[in-house]
Amino acid sequence: MGRQGGASGPAPPGDGRLSGLNPEQRAVLDYVLGYYRQHGHTPNLRTLVNEMGLDKKRVYALFPGNPIRRICQLTGLPMPPEC
Amino acid sequence: MLRYPDRLGEISRSSYPTALYCEAVTGSRSPFGPEDPEVILPLPAGMGQRLAQRSDQWPWSVYLRVLPPAGGWMSAGLLEALADLVERRGAGLLHLACGGTWEIYTTPEEALALVGELNALGLDVGSTGDDLRCVVACAGPARCDEALVDAPALATYLARRFLDEQQYPALPRKCKPAVAGCGHDCVRAAHRDLALIGVKRPREGRGVTLVVGGKYGARSGGCPRPARVLVPFVPVAGEEDYRVVGDLWERFLDVWSRLAGNRERVGDFLDRLGRDRILREMGWDDRGDLA
Ligand code: SF4
Numbered sequence: 001m002g003r004q005g006g007a008s009g010p011a012p013p014g015d016g017r018l019s020g021l022n023p024e025q026r027a028v029l030d031y032v033l034g035y036y037r038q039h040g041h042t043p044n045l046r047t048l049v050n051e052m053g054l055d056k057k058r059v060y061a062l063f064p065g066n067p068i069r070r071i072c073q074l075t076g077l078p079m080p081p082e083c
Numbered sequence: 084m085l086r087y088p089d090r091l092g093e094i095s096r097s098s099y100p101t102a103l104y105c106e107a108v109t110g111s112r113s114p115f116g117p118e119d120p121e122v123i124l125p126l127p128a129g130m131g132q133r134l135a136q137r138s139d140q141w142p143w144s145v146y147l148r149v150l151p152p153a154g155g156w157m158s159a160g161l162l163e164a165l166a167d168l169v170e171r172r173g174a175g176l177l178h179l180a181c182g183g184t185w186e187i188y189t190t191p192e193e194a195l196a197l198v199g200e201l202n203a204l205g206l207d208v209g210s211t212g213d214d215l216r217c218v219v220a221c222a223g224p225a226r227c228d229e230a231l232v233d234a235p236a237l238a239t240y241l242a243r244r245f246l247d248e249q250q251y252p253a254l255p256r257k258c259k260p261a262v263a264g265c266g267h268d269c270v271r272a273a274h275r276d277l278a279l280i281g282v283k284r285p286r287e288g289r290g291v292t293l294v295v296g297g298k299y300g301a302r303s304g305g306c307p308r309p310a311r312v313l314v315p316f317v318p319v320a321g322e323e324d325y326r327v328v329g330d331l332w333e334r335f336l337d338v339w340s341r342l343a344g345n346r347e348r349v350g351d352f353l354d355r356l357g358r359d360r361i362l363r364e365m366g367w368d369d370r371g372d373l374a
Binding site: 044045046047049056057060064065066069081 | 120122123124125127247251252253254255337340341344345
């Protein structure tokens with residue numbers, strides 16, 4: 001597993017990192033990619049949870065450890081500015 | 084007592100590696116290595132890793148932070164059960180840590196089973212990373228005739244209401260809360276990030292002052308700063324008033340999370356935004372109401 005992706009931008013389609021994710025995990029990644037396109041930075045966990053109307057515990061279940069770091073690893077997006 | 088008890092005596096009667104402690108004191112650098120960010124612990128908070136630089140000194144190890152009852156009481160029965168537990172599944176050592184939690188050192192293999200047994204005792208873990216840390220309180224009216232509010236009761240209400248914040252980190256930085264029963268502030272609420280201090284006003288009666296942004300640590304810029312008053316008075320006559328106090332905490336945590344800069348601790352956030360702006364963002368008006 002790679003470290004945080006740096007500022008290289010969203011993962012190109014077909015990157016092996018994204019295979020094997022379930023629809024719920026993909027929905028979160030899609031939301032984060034959309035947010036990044038719109039705002040130029042990755043959302044923090046609180047924003048993600050509030051805007052997607054998700055339970056924080058669910059996000060931790062989908063992306064164990066540090067969810068935002070894990071999402072950034074998977075998408076190749078940089079960590080949010082306040083992290 | 085002939086001699087004052089010795090911490091080294093206690094530590095050496097457990098299986099904690101005393102050599103590691105000695106090296107930390109005498110060595111030129113810390114014997115502890117950095118945490119490995121790639122290690123995913125089975126719990127989001129309440130469980131941390133502490134690695135030794137040399138693995139022969141100490142195998143891979145974890146610590147658990149138990150959230151204790153506010154005020155810090157422990158019955159003999161609970162003390163006995165915890166003693167048995169840390170002996171069977173831990174290093175045989177219980178640390179009443181100055182942050183307010185009870186720390187248990189154990190191995191990755193035992194950690195989850197240990198948490199399961201803690202749960203069976205009515206306890207849980209939390210308070211690590213960028214979350215709301217354990218809500219500490221003074222003894223309040225249970226032991227003190229100065230108490231203006233029931234600090235442990237209010238702290239228990241807040242700890243229960245914000246349990247998720249203590250177990251699922253989603254704050255810009257750690258946030259250490261506290262509740263003091265009166266201005267003597269035995270629990271040192273004024274050192275902490277988010278705190279309540281019992282007060283009494285001639286006409287309005289008893290209540291709490293919300294203070295935020297205490298910062299005394301290594302990163303306080305060489306100048307330790309006490310917390311500052313955010314809301315001077317919120318009436319608290321009894322349990323029925325706890326909800327408004329909790330609402331204030333909730334609004335504050337939301338505003339801080341939304342507007343914080345890069346890993347900005349509450350004290351720095353307050354410096355940057357100022358009290359008026361923060362109160363405006365929280366929707367707290369001059370009449371002392373939440374909009
Ligand atoms: S802070 Fe006040 S109420 Fe609490 S223990 Fe100290 S003197 Fe008593």
